Every structure is written in structure tokens, then in C-alpha cells.
Amino acid sequence: MCRVLTSIQLDELRAAVGADGLITAQNQLQTYECDGLTNFRVMPSAVVLPRTTEAVQAVVRVCARHKIPFVSRGAGTGLSGGALPAEGCVVISLARMDRILEVDFANRLVVVEPGVINAHVTQRVTPRGYFYAPDPSSQSVCTIGGNVAENAGGAHCLKYGFTVTHVLALEVVLPSGELVQFGSRALDTPGYDLAGVFVGSEGTLGVTTKITLRIVKRPEVVQTLLAAFASPHAAGQTVSDIIAAGMLPSALEIMDALAIQAAEAAVHAHYPVCGGLLLVELDGSASEVEALMRQVRELCGSNGASEIRVAQSEQERALVWKGRKAAFASMGRISPNYIVQDGVIPRTALPRVLTEIESMATGSGLRVANVFHAGDGNLHPLVLYDRSIPGQEEAALDLSYRILRLCVDSGGSITGEHGVGKEKQEALGYMFTEPDLATMQLVRCAFDPENISNPDKVFPRPRLCGDRPGPYVPHPLESAGIAEIF
Amino acid sequence: MSSPTAWTLEQGTAQIALIVGEEHVRVRGESVVCGPADIAQIAQILRFANASGLAVTASGSGTKLGWGNPVAANIRLSMERMNTLREHAWQDMTCTVEAGSTWAAMQAELARHGQMVALDPLWPERATVGGIVAVNDSGALRLRYGGLRDLIIGMTVVLADGTIAKTGGKVVKNVAGYDLHKLMTGSFGTLGVIAEVHFRLHPLERHSRTWTAVAPHPSLFDAPLRALLDSQITPSSVQLRVSQRQSALDVRIAGLPHCMDGVAARLESILNPLELSESTESPWQARQELVDREGAIVLKVSSISSEICTVLSELRQWADDDGMNYEAVAQATGLMMIAIRSAPRAAAALVERLRARLRVCDGSVVALQIPEALREKLDVWGNAADTLTLMREIKRRFDHNRILNPGRFVGNI
Numbered sequence: 077m078c079r080v081l082t083s084i085q086l087d088e089l090r091a092a093v094g095a096d097g098l099i100t101a102q103n104q105l106q107t108y109e110c111d112g113l114t115n116f117r118v119m120p121s122a123v124v125l126p127r128t129t130e131a132v133q134a135v136v137r138v139c140a141r142h143k144i145p146f147v148s149r150g151a152g153t154g155l156s157g158g159a160l161p162a163e164g165c166v167v168i169s170l171a172r173m174d175r176i177l178e179v180d181f182a183n184r185l186v187v188v189e190p191g192v193i194n195a196h197v198t199q200r201v202t203p204r205g206y207f208y209a210p211d212p213s214s215q216s217v218c219t220i221g222g223n224v225a226e227n228a229g230g231a232h233c234l235k236y237g238f239t240v241t242h243v244l245a246l247e248v249v250l251p252s253g254e255l256v257q258f259g260s261r262a263l264d265t266p267g268y269d270l271a272g273v274f275v276g277s278e279g280t281l282g283v284t285t286k287i288t289l290r291i292v293k294r295p296e297v298v299q300t301l302l303a304a305f306a307s308p309h310a311a312g313q314t315v316s317d318i319i320a321a322g323m324l325p326s327a328l329e330i331m332d333a334l335a336i337q338a339a340e341a342a343v344h345a346h347y348p349v350c351g352g353l354l355l356v357e358l359d360g361s362a363s364e365v366e367a368l369m370r371q372v373r374e375l376c377g378s379n380g381a382s383e384i385r386v387a388q389s390e391q392e393r394a395l396v397w398k399g400r401k402a403a404f405a406s407m408g409r410i411s412p413n414y415i416v417q418d419g420v421i422p423r424t425a426l427p428r429v430l431t432e433i434e435s436m437a438t439g440s441g442l443r444v445a446n447v448f449h450a451g452d453g454n455l456h457p458l459v460l461y462d463r464s465i466p467g468q469e470e471a472a473l474d475l476s477y478r479i480l481r482l483c484v485d486s487g488g489s490i491t492g493e494h495g496v497g498k499e500k501q502e503a504l505g506y507m508f509t510e511p512d513l514a515t516m517q518l519v520r521c522a523f524d525p526e527n528i529s530n531p532d533k534v535f536p537r538p539r540l541c542g543d544r545p546g547p548y549v550p551h552p553l554e555s556a557g558i559a560e561i562f
Numbered sequence: 563m564s565s566p567t568a569w570t571l572e573q574g575t576a577q578i579a580l581i582v583g584e585e586h587v588r589v590r591g592e593s594v595v596c597g598p599a600d601i602a603q604i605a606q607i608l609r610f611a612n613a614s615g616l617a618v619t620a621s622g623s624g625t626k627l628g629w630g631n632p633v634a635a636n637i638r639l640s641m642e643r644m645n646t647l648r649e650h651a652w653q654d655m656t657c658t659v660e661a662g663s664t665w666a667a668m669q670a671e672l673a674r675h676g677q678m679v680a681l682d683p684l685w686p687e688r689a690t691v692g693g694i695v696a697v698n699d700s701g702a703l704r705l706r707y708g709g710l711r712d713l714i715i716g717m718t719v720v721l722a723d724g725t726i727a728k729t730g731g732k733v734v735k736n737v738a739g740y741d742l743h744k745l746m747t748g749s750f751g752t753l754g755v756i757a758e759v760h761f762r763l764h765p766l767e768r769h770s771r772t773w774t775a776v777a778p779h780p781s782l783f784d785a786p787l788r789a790l791l792d793s794q795i796t797p798s799s800v801q802l803r804v805s806q807r808q809s810a811l812d813v814r815i816a817g818l819p820h821c822m823d824g825v826a827a828r829l830e831s832i833l834n835p836l837e838l839s840e841s842t843e844s845p846w847q848a849r850q851e852l853v854d855r856e857g858a859i860v861l862k863v864s865s866i867s868s869e870i871c872t873v874l875s876e877l878r879q880w881a882d883d884d885g886m887n888y889e890a891v892a893q894a895t896g897l898m899m900i901a902i903r904s905a906p907r908a909a910a911a912l913v914e915r916l917r918a919r920l921r922v923c924d925g926s927v928v929a930l931q932i933p934e935a936l937r938e939k940l941d942v943w944g945n946a947a948d949t950l951t952l953m954r955e956i957k958r959r960f961d962h963n964r965i966l967n968p969g970r971f972v973g974n975i
Contacts, residue, residue: 180868181792182788182867182868183866183867184791184867205794226737227737229735229737233735237708238735238737240711240712240741240744241708241711241712245924250952254951256949256952257947257948257949258949260924260925260926261866261923261924262864262865262866262896262920262923262924262925262926263704263709263864263895263896263897264698264709264748264862264864265864265926265947266926266928266943266944266946266947267946267947267949267950267953267971267972267973268745268748268749268753268949268953268956269698269711269745269748269749270745270949270952270953272711272741272744272745272747273740273741273742273744273745275741276737276740276741293792293793294794295794295796296794316653319653319655320652320653322676322765322766322768323765324764360796361794361795361817361821361824361825363818363820364817364818367818367820367821420733420735420736421733422651422654422656422732422733423653423654424651424653424654449735452733452734452735453654453733453734453735454735487731487732487733488731488732488733488736489731489733489735489736489737489738490738491737491738492733492735492736492737493735493737494737495737496737496738496739500738504738504739507731507739508728508739509728511725511726511727512727512728512729512739513739514725514727515719515721515725515727515729515742516729516739516740516742518956518959518960519740519742519745519956519959520740521959522952522955522956522958522959523952534739
């Protein structure tokens with residue numbers, strides 16, 4: 077049932093954000109009815125576009141007073157429905173809070189508003205040789221506020237860590253409207269690590285309005301190697317050997333034949349034709365990278381690599397990454413429809429899990445393309461299907477869900493970087509027991525006793541038992557070629 | 563906790579003996595000390611304590627029991643029997659360890675496959691995993707590898723009501739559900755008893771070298787330290803050792819052996835005009851030696867890194883003015899340990915002065931070790947943050963009857 081806000085409530089919201097900061101027209105509200113997981117859509121009752129922390133606070137106070145649910149939103153690139161509006165909610169779009177407030181090179185940090193685009197942080201600090209490490213592939217459009225909500229990762233988090241590794245402090249508007257500071261520029265603020273628990277809470281604990289982030293000095297040298305193997309298994313064995321040799325590359329990625337085929341069709345990355353492609357990126361001092369790269373080449377050779385190349389220029393390196401980052405979006409070239417998953421497994425389970433996925437796919441009469449962050453076991457199986465064939469979508473949904481269960485059964489997780497959101501609520505109940513979930517709820521209730529901050533997300537809902545992850549529908553930004561999904 | 567009704571040591575001892583066996587229960591002073599064998603026994607003991615309103619402190623070897631506000635525990639859960647490294651998935655670079663394992667025992671096992679939890683806490687031979695996590699201890703390696711927040715990937719905890727809860731998991735990359743382990747880390751045992759911890763691991767630093775520069779005053783390190791932290795060199799550790807007599811800067815770098823001479827040359831050029839000499843590993847014991855000083859007040863001070871040298875210079879001036887003895891070991895992360903020896907009143911005044919100074923740059927001062935004579939004169943935690951109301955609410959939800967380390971934490975949580 078769609079909730080209609082009263083004129084008094086709308087007046088209060090207008091007073092909080094100004095007339096140009098309130099959207100209520102149906103055609104405009106439609107823009108906000110989904111995020112990157114476009115098969116779930118709910119029309120919000122209103123959208124507000126605050127420009128200041130005070131305005132966010134005023135909006136949340138209105139919501140708290142009237143017990144109106146609210147959902148905060150950055151660029152809406154999330155892939156799990158985390159920014160999907162709740163029934164009758166107010167969407168708080170932080171797009172207008174997009175200022176980089178401070179850059180402090182002496183302490184290697186920046187202070188930003190939540191609507192700042194991820195890549196803009198790096199752009200701002202590049203002239204002094206720094207970068208912001210978390211690099212979700214939507215980084216050209218996704219916002220830091222959304223990254224904080226999802227604890228976003230990216231290919232380079234193997235070495236540099238996730239968003240939470242880089243968050244020093246947060247200014248947060250609690251669901252009551254109270255403004256608080258979590259953490260500080262200095263480490264180990266006495267008290268509970270509230271910044272730590274807030275990052276990755278998917279908008280369910282409040283709205284962040286200011287974020288203090290670490291920045292990292294760009295290494296002297298970055299080198300990217302491509303190695304072609306007969307199968308993803310051989311590529312996976314090489315990854316294990318690299319790790320066993322005591323190396324910590326900045327990225328370790330694998331693509332299988334289907335994924336290579338799709339990426340080639342889309343961006344012509346000049347990948348070798350093979351059954352399993354391994355991408356290894358090393359960074360550090362020139363002498364160290366050179367020595368380690370020699371070792372990586374040897375390991376690739378001993379595992380039967382048919383071709384080994386190192387990108388010879390920044391342009392070549394960029395092309396290698398372009399192909400990898402376009403892997404999801406390019407699935408449209410080889411299949412009319414597909415479902416994106418984000419399960420994680422212990423790296424050592426890789427050969428067994430890949431074999432099982434293959435056999436499950438064969439059993440379902442479907443194809444599965446595999447693209448994964450091999451270094452940290454984060455799989456992105458893409459279940460390919462054709463909706464126009466009766467029964468195939470159901471089979472694809474079923475297969476996709478069984479793959480998630482396989483990840484959990486293998487000692488892994490249902491999500492490595494996309495979040496639980498709306499999509500995987502039920503799967504969270506498969507991964508955690510009731511007491512685990514009840515303990516998480518203690519935190520939720522301490523922050524948000526009225527359950528108004530992004531309600532009905534993350535946690536399983538009994539009435540939605542049987543929820544299945546949805547088929548992948550390209551986000552409008554992706555279709556327009558503005559963003560890539562990873 | 564005030565005396566609970568119907569509590570006698572004899573009754574408590576008998577009740578707990580039924581859970582853990584008589585041989586694992588003893589009375590020490592006004593407390594029952596018991597050693598659970600597994601998580602289920604912890605849960606049973608906590609259910610009993612919660613129903614009876616008995617204060618519980620979990621401890622390993624007790625190295626840091628004096629940190630925080632004092633607690634009169636009715637029951638002391640000794641975690642020493644739960645000391646096993648349950649799993650070392652070395653190819654996945656993760657491990658699962660029981661909270662009562664000493665840090666050194668765990669590291670020795672992990673080293674068999676050339677791996678480590680990349681953290682160098684105090685008293686590693688005695689301190690246990692659970693205690694280190696509960697106080698969020700960290701040492702010089704934090705500069706390169708981060709703190710426990712970055713190294714812990716999951717945990718099993720037992721709540722005050724006996725609920726056994728898992729958080730996170732055994733894989734490094736995981737965003738499913740809330741990261742309760744982050745809330746538990748550094749919570750001083752006020753939210754639950756940490757039973758097992760899952761860590762992500764790093765390769766051991768097989769080749770590392772340490773260089774030291776000495777100067778008469780900490781201010782002389784200000785510019786070189788800034789230059790080092792702004793460079794592309796990635797040291798494992800950088801620390802300043804400061805006392806009335808002299809100051810030293812230590813830099814440890816790990817890497818491939820044949821690359822080290824090149825690194826040394828670059829380091830010299832960056833730290834110019836300081837004169838570097840290669841030293842042994844001994845400078846990295848400085849933090850440990852400082853906290854082991856008998857009778858000193860030991861402070862954990864946190865500053866932004868750009869202010870380290872200024873703060874240390876001011877501290878030196880204040881100590882000189884007041885005729886105080888002090889020593890400091892500061893990490894480049896901005897975390898410092900400072901030991902002070904002086905008359906109680908002057909020491910208390912210095913702590914307040916430091917707090918006012920650090921507040922300006924978002925820092926903090928916690929009095930970790932306090933001689934008994936000073937306990938009543940000194941606020942251990944300093945001013946509570948604006949999040950105190952929320953922290954109290956979290957505590958209330960997790961531990962309604964306030965049985966877990968009541969009063970020990972910030973704001974008497």
C-alpha cells in the first residue's frame with residue numbers, strides 16, 4: 077500500500093530542504109524507484125535533496141516525528157537493492173552534498189561529503205602522488221556515501237583493503253535526528269568502534285553526512301601481467317602458488333572462456349583466446365616489482381600458461397582493466413539475460429566450487445560465465461539465460477540461489493562487495509543462525525528503535541521466505557555506457 | 563557490581579563447579595575463578611551469572627586487567643583452557659583461534675607456514691588473543707598492516723544472556739550482515755565474552771632491516787618524519803623514542819634482500835640531514851619496556867601524525883618545567899605510549915594538560931596503568947564523546963543486567 081504524505085508533512089520537508097529540494101511529482105519520482113538492481117521497483121512518497129548536514133538532520137527529524145521510513149541514496153549504482161525505496165518512504169538523495177571539504181596531505185586524509193564521487197577523490201589528490209584505494213568499478217559515478225553504506229571493495233582491495241579500512245571518521249545523523257561523530261582523525265577514539273560497525277550497515281543505522289578518508293601514496297611502479305591457461309582451474313592453481321610464495325599482489329583476477337568472449341566482443345581488450353585468463357597486478361618499488369614479476373612468470377609457466385604478457389604502457393594496462401571491468405556489462409553480447417552474483421569462497425575451494433557450478437549449470441541446461449577476484453575468493457558467477465524461453469528464467473533464478481548456498485556450504489559468504497540489500501535477505505538467513513541475526517538486531521535497535529532507516533533490508537523477513545535473487549537488468553547508466561558494473 | 567542478593571561464594575562455586583568441573587573452580591578473594599573448556603560452558607556460566615546478577619570479568623593471563631576502571635568481579639572467567647589454534651587455512655591465509663591462546667603460541671604455529679597475524683601487541687608471551695582484542699592493543703606494525711579492525715574477519719562471542727553469536731566469517735572479503743566483531747574489538751569485555759577469533763593473515767617479513775637516527779630534541783624529527791611518510795617508501799614500522807636525555811627515530815623496512823641497499827640509500831636521502839645507523843631489533847622492544855616500568859603512570863595518547871613531534875616537544879617542555887621524569891614511544895600512526903613518574907597531583911595535572919592539547923587535534927588520552935595512590939585523582943578515560951548515549955544504549959541492549967565488566971569502560975559503561 078502506498079503511503080501518502082500529508083500536506084503538513086510535506087510542508088515540514090519543504091521547510092527542511094527548500095522548495096527546490098523536494099520532489100513529489102510522479103514522473104520525477106520514477107528516477108528514484110530503483111537502484112542498480114532494477115528488477116525491484118518501489119515508488120517513494122517523496123524525494124529530498126538536502127545541501128547541508130543541518131538539512132539532512134531536519135529531514136530525519138521530520139521522519140522520526142511522523143515515523144516515516146527514509147532511505148538514503150547516493151548515485152543508485154548498488155547491485156543488491158540497498159537503495160530501493162521502502163513503501164511510502166522519503167528518499168534522501170545526497171547527490172547535492174558533493175563537496176570535498178578538506179585535503180590534508182600531512183595526515184594523508186581527505187574530508188568529503190557523502191555525494192562526492194569515488195573517482196573524484198583520487199583525481200583531487202593525484203597531483204601530489206596520492207590515490208583513494210577502494211575502486212568499485214562503478215567508481216566513475218558511485219558516491220563515497222554509498223561506498224560507506226555498502227563497505228565497497230573493488231579489484232585492489234586484496235592489498236589495500238575495503239572502504240572500512242580507509243574510513244577514519246564519520247559524521248552521522250542518527251535515525252532520531254541526533255548528530256554524532258564516530259571515530260576521529262586520530263586513531264582509537266575511546267569508546268566502541270561505531271564507525272567500524274556503521275560502515276557496511278547498508279543505510280540501516282542512519283545517514284552519514286561527512287566522511288574522513290585515508291588516502292594512500294601511489295606506488296613507484298605498477299605492472300600488470302596477463303597469462304592464458306587451458307582452464308580457470310590452472311589459473312586458480314597459479315593464484316594459490318603466488319600466495320604460497322608469500323606475495324601479496326595488488327590484484328589477482330580470473331576470467332573464464334565465456335567471460336573472455338563477452339569482454340572481447342564488447343571492448344576488444346586483445347585478450348588471448350583461452351579457457352582461463354589470469355590477471356596479476358603488482359606494485360611497489362621498481363626493483364621489487366621486477367623481481368616478483370619474474371617469479372610470477374615462472375609460476376605461470378610451471379602451471380602450463382600458453383601465453384604470458386606484461387602490459388608495456390599505461391594505455392595497454394588501462395585496456396586490460398577496461399576488458400575486465402566491462403565483463404558484466406558485456407554479457408549482453410552473448411546472452412539476452414543474465415543474473416549477477418557475488419558469493420565468496422575460501423580460495424582453496426575454488427577448483428571444487430567451479431566444477432560444481434559447471435555441473436549445476438549443465439544440469440539446469442544453462443551457461444554460467446565466471447569472472448572473479450581470485451585473490452580473495454570473491455566469485456561473480458553470471459547465470460546466462462533467455463527470458464523468452466518458457467521456464468528458463470525460473471531455472472536461472474534457482475541456479476543462482478543454489479550457487480549462493482554452495483558458497484556458504486563451502487565456508488564462504490553470500491556477498492563479498494555488493495551487499496545484502498533487498499536481494500539477498502533470505503540468503504542471509506541461510507548464512508547466519510537465528511541467534512546471530514538476533515544479535516545483529518540488538519545493534520539495529522540501539523541505533524534505530526523505530527525501524528525507520530532503510531527498513532526491510534538486509535535481514536530476512538519471514539513473509540518473504542522464498543525470495544530469490546533477481547535477473548540482471550542493466551542500469552540506465554550502464555546501458556548509456558556511463559558506468560560499468562563489476 | 564553491588565552485592566547481588568542471595569550470592570555466597572560457596573553457592574556460586576558449587577553452581578559453577580557443576581558446569582566446568584570442580585578441578586576448574588577456585589575461590590580467590592571475593593571472586594570465583596573458573597576455567598570453561600568450551601563455548602557451551604561459557605554460555606552456561608553467563609546464563610547463571612545473568613540470572614543471579616553476578617559481575618563477570620573474562621581474562622586470559624590478566625596482563626591488562628588493570629586497564630580501565632576497576633571492576634569487582636564476582637566471577638572471573640579464565641580463558642586459559644581455551645587455547646587452541648583451531649584452524650590454519652594457510653593457503654587461504656586465514657586462521658581461527660580460541661581466545662585463550664597466547665599471542666606468541668598462535669604466531670609460532672602460523673610461522674610454520676611462513677605466516678602471521680600482522681600485529682605486535684604487548685606481552686606476546688603471556689597476553690591472550692581475547693585480551694588483546696578486547697582492549698584493541700596494537701604496536702609498531704600497525705603503520706603497514708592496520709589494526710585489529712583490519713585483521714579480524716570474524717568472531718564467535720557469548721552474550722550476557724548466554725546467546726552464542728557468530729559474526730563475519732572465515733573469508734577475507736565479506737559484507738554480509740553487521741560487522742559485530744568491530745564493535746567487540748576494543749569494547750573491554752563489556753558487550754560479550756570473545757570465545758574465538760578469525761584472522762586474516764600476512765606473509766612473515768622474512769627480511770627486514772632497522773635504521774635509527776638520534777637527535778637531542780624530538781622537534782628535529784618533525785620535517786624528516788613528514789618527508790618519510792610522504793614518500794613512496796612503505797616501512798613496516800616507524801617510531802620515535804623520546805626521553806629527557808635524547809630522542810631517536812627508528813625505521814623498519816621489509817622487502818627482498820637484494821633491494822634493501824637501494825632502499826637504504828633512498829631512506830638516507832629522505833631523512834637528510836639525520837644520520838642513520840643500522841640497528842638491531844631491540845628498539846622495537848621500547849614500547850614493552852616502557853609499560854613495564856614499575857610505579858609509572860602509563861598513558862595511551864592518540865594524535866594525528868603531523869602533530870607527533872610537536873606534542874612530544876611540548877610534553878618535554880612541561881616535564882622539564884615541573885621536574886618530572888617521562889619517556890615516550892610514539893608510532894608514526896599517531897599512537898603513543900607515555901610513562902610518567904611524578905607526584906600524584908602533578909601527574910594528574912599533566913594528564914589534563916595533555917588532554918586539552920590533544921583535543922585540539924582530535925586526539926585522546928587514556929590512562930592505562932595508574933598507581934593505586936593516583937586512582938581516585940585521575941579520570942581513566944577523559945571526557946566522553948557525544949556518542950555516549952548511543953554507546954550506553956548498545957550496552958543496555960547487549961547486557962541489560964550489566965554483568966559484563968560493569969563500569970570498566972568509557973562513561974562507566
